[in-house]
Amino acid sequence: MDITHYPQINPPQRLLMGPGPINADPRVLRAMSAQLIGQYDPAMTHYMNEVMALYRALFRTENRWTLLIDGTSRAGIEALLLSAIRPGDKVLIPVFGRFGYLLCEIARRCRAEVHTLEVPWGEVFTPDQIEDAIKRVRPRLLLTVQGDTSTTMLQPLAELGAICRRYDVLLYTDATASFGGNALETDAWGLDAVSAGMQKCLGGPSGTSPVTLSPRMEAVIRRRKCVEQGIRTAGHQEGEEEMVYSNYFDLGMIMDYWGPERLNHHTEATTALFGARECARILLQEGLENSIARHRLHGDALLKGIQGMGLATFGDLRHKMNNVLGVMIPAGIDGEQVRKLLLDDFAIEIGTSFGPLIGKVWRIGTMGYNARKDCVLQTLAALEAVLNRLGFSTTQGAAMQAAWDHYANGSCE
Ligand SMILES: *Cc1c(COP(=O)(O)O)cnc(C)c1O
Numbered sequence: 563m564d565i566t567h568y569p570q571i572n573p574p575q576r577l578l579m580g581p582g583p584i585n586a587d588p589r590v591l592r593a594m595s596a597q598l599i600g601q602y603d604p605a606m607t608h609y610m611n612e613v614m615a616l617y618r619a620l621f622r623t624e625n626r627w628t629l630l631i632d633g634t635s636r637a638g639i640e641a642l643l644l645s646a647i648r649p650g651d652k653v654l655i656p657v658f659g660r661f662g663y664l665l666c667e668i669a670r671r672c673r674a675e676v677h678t679l680e681v682p683w684g685e686v687f688t689p690d691q692i693e694d695a696i697k698r699v700r701p702r703l704l705l706t707v708q709g710d711t712s713t714t715m716l717q718p719l720a721e722l723g724a725i726c727r728r729y730d731v732l733l734y735t736d737a738t739a740s741f742g743g744n745a746l747e748t749d750a751w752g753l754d755a756v757s758a759g760m761q762k763c764l765g766g767p768s769g770t771s772p773v774t775l776s777p778r779m780e781a782v783i784r785r786r787k788c789v790e791q792g793i794r795t796a797g798h799q800e801g802e803e804e805m806v807y808s809n810y811f812d813l814g815m816i817m818d819y820w821g822p823e824r825l826n827h828h829t830e831a832t833t834a835l836f837g838a839r840e841c842a843r844i845l846l847q848e849g850l851e852n853s854i855a856r857h858r859l860h861g862d863a864l865l866k867g868i869q870g871m872g873l874a875t876f877g878d879l880r881h882k883m884n885n886v887l888g889v890m891i892p893a894g895i896d897g898e899q900v901r902k903l904l905l906d907d908f909a910i911e912i913g914t915s916f917g918p919l920i921g922k923v924w925r926i927g928t929m930g931y932n933a934r935k936d937c938v939l940q941t942l943a944a945l946e947a948v949l950n951r952l953g954f955s956t957t958q959g960a961a962m963q964a965a966w967d968h969y970a971n972g973s974c975e
Pocket residue numbers: 581582634635636637661707709710711712736737738739759768
């Protein structure tokens with residue numbers, strides 16, 4: 563083979579303003595260029611313990627089991643669902659976008675009896691709607707998405723924990739897209755399991771998924787492991803619960819690897835862990851509250867700019883995520899042509915959309931390292947120029963002025 567046809571990796575410079583991934587914080591890239599060490603080197607196990615502590619702070623939890631699943635965010639979802647769901651378990655999934663369907667699909671693969679609840683895209687559920695469904699279905703688990711990037715909506719979770727406790731239901735949420743840019747209170751809200759990812763508000767590359775498990779969830783997973791190993795536990799008949807149909811995602815084994823036993827499982831993805839550690843350090847140095855306020859500030863500035871351009875937005879703005887905005891593609895404009903011009907001539911990427919919104923909505927993200935004033939102003943100026951070129955006329959400069967004014971009047975920064 564002629565290796566000269568395969569030059570060294572040198573990707574084009576882009577400003578990634580879609581729903582994720584976004585540009586990684588350079589500090590994270592530097593941390594990821596550190597040399598490898600052995601997986602049982604005391605330095606490495608120390609880093610693993612530090613990562614647990616850092617993510618406990620970000621998840622706002624005392625949960626002992628707060629660790630990384632190697633793989634993209636979906637790996638965290640699969641590890642939790644495969645380890646928690648026994649075949650035949652009833653699960654209830656409120657679906658308000660594409661990632662709700664992903665939970666349904668994974669739960670079905672876990673052989674769960676899946677019950678769903680749906681609202682039109684662009685809306686979220688009230689606690690009453692969810693409680694009524696719990697009373698009807700009597701599930702063992704409630705599986706939710708916090709921020710569904712497909713619709714840009716943020717499901718309020720604060721009241722669900724108490725409801726789930728009342729009916730003895732375990733509560734899981736996929737916080738991949740919302741984590742770090744929107745409030746999430748694992749303990750105060752009574753969440754039994756949460757999973758996240760790096761490539762949204764955390765400002766890192768995809769490839770590792772932080773998860774946290776409550777003691778209730780841990781007990782469920784541990785009991786299962788005992789049955790797997792043929793150990794009878796009080797009140798449980800052998801074979802009543804079945805083994806986890808994955809070795810890689812068996813959280814019982816993963817806890818024994820991250821815990822003091824250090825039982826060999828996979829080789830921890832060292833470089834990814836260095837990156838995840840730096841992402842957490844960056845957020846905690848800034849302060850989690852400040853990070854959430856920053857995402858709100860830039861999300862709102864983008865919204866003001868889009869409205870200033872005369873464009874309509876998608877969904878119920880009262881329940882919008884701080885870090886991503888759905889923008890209606892104006893009549894007569896080809897959304898893909900706009901995205902192509904933005905990428906080719908301005909090196910800016912914005913998102914398309916899925917399912918019922920395809921061709922109708924763009925999704926623009928302001929998250930992680932790119933939740934910044936310069937990124938928002940540049941994106942608005944470029945989008946306005948492209949739209950004007952394609953015949954959608956605006957009051958030139960009004961969009962950027964509106965965003966700029968928002969910053970001038972804003973309380974933080
Ligand atoms: C972006 C996103 C994911 C991404 O999963 P990956 O496996 O990292 O691609 C998962 N869940 C939600 C809600 C997301 O928005």
